[in-house]
Amino acid sequence: MxxxxxxxxxxxxxxxxxxxxxxxxxxxxxxxxxxxxxxxxxxxxxxxxxxxxxxxxxxxxxNPPARPSRPEAAGLRHLAFEVDNIDEAVAAVNAHGVVTEPIRIDEFTGKRFTFFADPDDLPIEFYEV
Structure with missing residues (x-):
């Protein structure tokens, strides 16, 4: 196996x-x-x-070809980073001018998460543990 x-x-x-x-x-x-x-x-x-x-x-x-990544294109959906404190993580990237979505609650785990984008619009998630 x-x-x-x-x-x-x-x-x-x-x-x-x-x-x-x-x-x-x-x-x-x-x-x-x-x-x-x-x-x-x-x-x-x-x-x-x-x-x-x-x-x-x-x-x-x-000259890499563009790859669609939103809203639900086939392929890698997003890259998620585990964080201890989502409010601190959001504040840290916001201080660099990065716009984040409103913090949401995972309906199954009750954990908080949010999304933002890298310079190529790759969706990135912060997930609080």
Whole structure:
């Protein structure tokens, strides 16, 4: 039987590398672990640490095609980050000019959550535990 341990990483292709790098490192506060430029592909790859467990790979490619992500397009729906205090998390990203949706309550768990978008309009969720 196949045994999967956990998610290893999530890969995101951005349209503006500098803007996305600033968003993920300065706005969300993720730690940059390694950054490389792959000359043969004219592409950057930035490895970002999330809570000492998971990794996000941020890629740049010349002229990546747009991918529909809203309202309910097929494919990855959103990226969710667990937070201890959603009010503090929302205030932190709002201070950088990021607009968040009103905080909602998960009807099944009773937990609070909200959505906002990265520079490429990728839906991101904060989910309070």
């Amino acid at each position: 196949l045994k999967i341990n956990r998610v290893h990483h999530v890969a995101i292709i951005c349209s503006d590398y500098a803007k996305s790098k600033q968003f993920y490192t300065e706005v969300l506060g993720l730690k940059a672990v390694r950054e490389v430029f792959r000359k043969e592909r004219n592409s950057y790859k930035l490895d970002l640490e999330v809570g000492n467990l998971y990794q996000i790979e941020l890629f740049s490619f010349p």
